[in-house]
């Protein structure tokens with residue numbers, strides 16, 4: 293739990309709830325690991341995303357990148373935070389590829405990960421110091 297920069301606990305909870313909700317839409321017939329992400333843009337919009345897998349395993353996309361792709365496509369350019377949640381697993385951290393992808397938008401981007409009793413909070417710069 294906690295607070296970082298201008299993000300309140302209520303903001304974190306709201307983003308996490310959006311991530312959990314998005315995980316319900318995940319298309320994950322191969323891994324059965326359903327993930328949701330919710331990205332908060334600087335202008336206050338929330339873009340959610342889920343993982344979308346494919347029979348050609350390498351063609352699948354993670355929830356975090358889905359959210360970023362949706363946001364950029366709709367004109368959002370600056371991001372404050374990204375919450376990540378797996379429906380069946382706590383401590384679902386972004387994969388290495390997503391860390392690189394998210395780093396594009398600044399080392400200060402806040403990553404919120406759902407935990408059993410709340411959430412943990414890190415910057416993308418902490419998760420990937422040298423993108």
Ligand code: THU
Nearest residue numbers: 323325327343354355385386387
């Ligand atoms: N996955 C995500 O979407 N985000 C994460 O943070 C971790 C992993 C997806 C990728 C794949 O569809 C499934 O979860 C199993 O790795």
